[in-house]
Amino acid sequence: MASHPxxxxxxxHAxxxxxxxxxxxxxxxxxxxYAVGSSGVDIDxxxxxxxxxxAAMSGDERAQLDRSEVAASMTPAEVAAAQRGARAFLMQTRH
Known part of the structure; x- marks a missing residue:
C-alpha cells in the first residue's frame, strides 16, 4: 500500500x-x-x-527565543492576550 504525503x-490537525x-x-x-503562516494558517x-x-514553560529554549522575537513585534495588549490564551489552554487541558 502506497504512503500518502x-x-x-x-x-x-496532528x-x-x-x-x-x-x-x-x-x-x-x-x-x-502561526509565526510564519504555514500549515494552512495565516500569520497570527x-x-x-x-x-x-x-513550549517555553515546558523548557524549550528555542521557544523562549522565538517568543521574545515575536513579542518584539507585538503591542503590550497583544502580549497580554497571548498570555491569557496560554492560561486558558492550560486550564482547558488539565485533567
Missing amino acids: VTEVQFL QMAAAMAGQPDAYYELGVA LVEAHKWFNL
Missing part, C-alpha cells in the same frame, strides 16, 4: 491533537506555524506567542 492541514495531549514539541510547532502573532509561551 501528509498535507499541511493534516499536519496542523499538531493540535498532540498539543491537546500535552506534548511540548507540538506547542513549538504550532508557534512556528498572538497565537504564535501563546504556543511559544506554552
Whole structure:
C-alpha cells in the first residue's frame, strides 16, 4: 500500500491533537506555524506567542527565543492576550 504525503492541514490537525495531549514539541510547532503562516494558517502573532509561551514553560529554549522575537513585534495588549490564551489552554487541558 502506497504512503500518502501528509498535507499541511493534516499536519496542523496532528499538531493540535498532540498539543491537546500535552506534548511540548507540538506547542513549538504550532508557534512556528502561526509565526510564519504555514500549515494552512495565516500569520497570527498572538497565537504564535501563546504556543511559544506554552513550549517555553515546558523548557524549550528555542521557544523562549522565538517568543521574545515575536513579542518584539507585538503591542503590550497583544502580549497580554497571548498570555491569557496560554492560561486558558492550560486550564482547558488539565485533567
